[in-house]
Amino acid sequence: MKLTSVAIIAVFMASPALAAGKASQAFLKKAIEGNYAEIEMGKLAQQNGQSDDVKKYGQMLSDDHSAANQKAMDAAKSLGMAPPDGPNAKQKADAQKMSKMTGARFDRDFATHMVADHQKELAEYKKESKQPDAAGDYAKGQVDVLQKHLDAAKSLRSTKSSAR
16 A cells, blocks of 8 residues: 555656656757758858848858757757757748748848747747756757847848848
């Protein structure tokens, strides 16, 4: 009887930790997919962008998200999960759509997409950064980088929307 009680208590005590672990794994899966998507978008900006600012932003995206992805994969492995190996289907579709654009239209749509994308990511990373695990540590280390990307994207968007 006593052993059963201990087992039940252990299961209830482990449940919040398991839930937190699953949430952290879900965050990292999404973060890694997002990093892959941003690397791809950065390459597209360098190829299809018209302005030097968009091309430079694309280089920054590729560089920063490549470095971030290595850290995210390390965090994923430390939580015992297999990391994804590319962007998700929606991100692939977004990249496919952007790959068909060039010039001023690409610059404008790219800047708008980057603002929306980084606003959403920044909120998710700030929330995850409160977790006391590898995913939280990873998120905490990326908040300033994502803020820099968001600020730069907003700047790009304002110059591209005024250049219609």
